Amino acid sequence: MNRHVVILGGGLTGLSSAFHLSRRFPEALITLVEKTSRFGGWISSERVQVHDGDGRTAEIVLESGPRTLRPNAKSVLELIHLLGLKNSVITTPITSSAAKNRYLQIPETQGLITLPNSLTSVFSPPMRTLFLPHVLREPAKRRNRPDGITDETVDNFMTRRFGPTFARTFGSALVHGIYAADSRKLSVRAAFPSLWAMEDRGWGSVVRGALLPNPTDSQEDYDVGDIPDMMKGVSVYSFIDGIGMLPGALATHLRNQSNVELLHDNPISSLIVADDGQLEVKLSSGQMINPTHIISALPLPVLDGLLHSNSSLPHLTASPASSVVVLNLIFPQTQPKLHPSGFGYLVPRPLSGYSPHNPGILGTVFDSCALSAQDSNAANFTKMTVMMGGPNPITPSHTEVDTVLKQLSVHLTAPDDYLKVLPEPIYTRTQRHDDCIPNPMPGHLRRMEELKTALAKGPWSGRLEVVGAGVRGVSLGDCVESGKRAGESWTC
Numbered sequence: 389m390n391r392h393v394v395i396l397g398g399g400l401t402g403l404s405s406a407f408h409l410s411r412r413f414p415e416a417l418i419t420l421v422e423k424t425s426r427f428g429g430w431i432s433s434e435r436v437q438v439h440d441g442d443g444r445t446a447e448i449v450l451e452s453g454p455r456t457l458r459p460n461a462k463s464v465l466e467l468i469h470l471l472g473l474k475n476s477v478i479t480t481p482i483t484s485s486a487a488k489n490r491y492l493q494i495p496e497t498q499g500l501i502t503l504p505n506s507l508t509s510v511f512s513p514p515m516r517t518l519f520l521p522h523v524l525r526e527p528a529k530r531r532n533r534p535d536g537i538t539d540e541t542v543d544n545f546m547t548r549r550f551g552p553t554f555a556r557t558f559g560s561a562l563v564h565g566i567y568a569a570d571s572r573k574l575s576v577r578a579a580f581p582s583l584w585a586m587e588d589r590g591w592g593s594v595v596r597g598a599l600l601p602n603p604t605d606s607q608e609d610y611d612v613g614d615i616p617d618m619m620k621g622v623s624v625y626s627f628i629d630g631i632g633m634l635p636g637a638l639a640t641h642l643r644n645q646s647n648v649e650l651l652h653d654n655p656i657s658s659l660i661v662a663d664d665g666q667l668e669v670k671l672s673s674g675q676m677i678n679p680t681h682i683i684s685a686l687p688l689p690v691l692d693g694l695l696h697s698n699s700s701l702p703h704l705t706a707s708p709a710s711s712v713v714v715l716n717l718i719f720p721q722t723q724p725k726l727h728p729s730g731f732g733y734l735v736p737r738p739l740s741g742y743s744p745h746n747p748g749i750l751g752t753v754f755d756s757c758a759l760s761a762q763d764s765n766a767a768n769f770t771k772m773t774v775m776m777g778g779p780n781p782i783t784p785s786h787t788e789v790d791t792v793l794k795q796l797s798v799h800l801t802a803p804d805d806y807l808k809v810l811p812e813p814i815y816t817r818t819q820r821h822d823d824c825i826p827n828p829m830p831g832h833l834r835r836m837e838e839l840k841t842a843l844a845k846g847p848w849s850g851r852l853e854v855v856g857a858g859v860r861g862v863s864l865g866d867c868v869e870s871g872k873r874a875g876e877s878w879t880c
């Protein structure tokens with residue numbers, strides 16, 4: 389029988405699955421089905437034209453989803469090489485202030501504090517008290533992982549090793565920045581597997597484990613050309629027209645493959661294993677496809693809603709997902725500057741916990757610093773992105789531009805070199821993303837193993853694979869990697 393693979397969902401995971409499957413199985417037909425009119429899922433880059441009051445104009449890239457990639461994800465470097473995207477890459481060097489300077493905004497205080505970026509900076513206030521003692525004491529602390537536990541929350545883990553103040557200040561801020569989630573609920577093993585591994589490697593100490601050599605993954609089957617040379621000394625990168633260039637290039641490439649068909653504006657309405665064992669993918673247009681294999685790159689709860697009771701799968705609704713509001717702001721350039729130079733800042737969990745009385749800001753990215761090469765005439769404008777929501781209960785009044793600007797001026801108030809009152813922005817855009825980042829809870833890795841076992845037998849018998857942000861990591865690198873590995877166990 390000729391192989392026909394249907395890929396459900398045209399986000400980055402679905403597109404990279406289609407890319408790799410069409411190469412691995414050139415004789416197979418690959419059909420990718422996407423609900424909306426565009427491919428890329430949460431990736432959404434747009435170039436807007438802006439004007440200031442003095443006749444200056446610029447064309448500025450706005451991201452409403454992911455904005456940066458890290459060079460350690462080899463699967464993405466491979467796509468850059470194979471799709472010919474090298475000349476579109478723009479990088480932030482590790483030596484730049486955007487890479488070196490990251491800040492925290494401690495709730496109920498004014499201004500920003502600088503996160504340690506050098507040995508001397510950890511000895512300066514306030515890191516001398518907030519950071520240094522907890523990190524110095526940690527290697528001397530006895531091994532304290534309770535016997536038999538196989539997972540715990542990020543907050544538990546950090547509290548065990550570094551104490552509650554450190555866990556709330558740094559752990560919660562880190563989790564806000566990546567998962568827009570509550571560190572007291574997120575699985576440390578699923579969200580930050582390297583932390584758990586460092587504790588193992590360091591005989592109970594994370595700091596000791598971080599200093600010891602890390603036995604790296606031996607799987608090195610990436611066709612990356614000379615892209616790693618280009619990434620030497622790079623902290624983060626994107627593309628000249630934003631992250632959207634990656635799904636854009638994938639979709640263009642796939643459209644030119646004779647063994648691939650891309651369907652958009654085509655929601656999948658159900659997924660059935662018929663009585664005779666045949667797989668049926670029903671589209672809401674009424675079309676039915678009978679593939680030999682299926683890759684689901686859908687959010688897990690969406691997949692759950694498509695399954696018939698005779699072929700249901702475990703744990704698809706076990707992880708909740710964060711909802712965030714993304715506010716893009718463009719200001720005219722000012723003297724002094726609006727903010728210190730750096731990547732941006734994160735806001736830790738308030739001491740009093742999450743409440744509608746708090747402003748609800750998770751963090752702000754100083755886009756103009758990190759990726760100004762994306763924008764024409766960038767020197768005349770300042771671009772920032774504010775992330776709100778996640779575990780913070782927010783209402784529409786929290787996200788009104790005036791309310792956010794008042795809060796930003798509290799965050800950006802500093803004694804010296806930047807402005808105390810923000811000017812009127814010349815462009816604003818507010819977007820709400822519901823259930824956009826999966827939050828793996830403790831026990832997630834075990835549940836995903838059980839899901840894999842269930843897929844291998846019963847009605848699916850290995851013919852359905854489930855991949856994507858909800859399974860093994862939410863970063864773009866994780867998503868491309870899971871697409872690369874999709875269908876690897878299907879022989880010939």
Ligand SMILES: Cc1cc2nc3c(=O)[nH]c(=O)nc-3n(C[C@H](O)[C@H](O)[C@H](O)COP(=O)(O)OP(=O)(O)OC[C@H]3O[C@@H](n4cnc5c(N)ncnc54)[C@H](O)[C@@H]3O)c2cc1C
Pocket residue numbers: 396397398399400401402421422423424427428429430431452453454455456457654655656657685686687690712714821824825855856857858861862863864865867
């Ligand atoms: C605001 C934000 C900022 C982020 N920042 C970063 C960052 O800076 N760096 C980073 O590495 N990661 C970042 N991430 C995470 C990363 O963007 C996501 O984890 C990743 O894009 C998820 O890709 P995916 O393909 O697995 O899922 P999705 O993007 O969710 O794709 C799923 C696709 O399935 C489609 N679909 C849904 N239902 C159906 C149906 N019934 N039929 C057909 N199709 C359907 C959807 O329309 C969608 O296109 C960010 C995420 C968000 C939301």
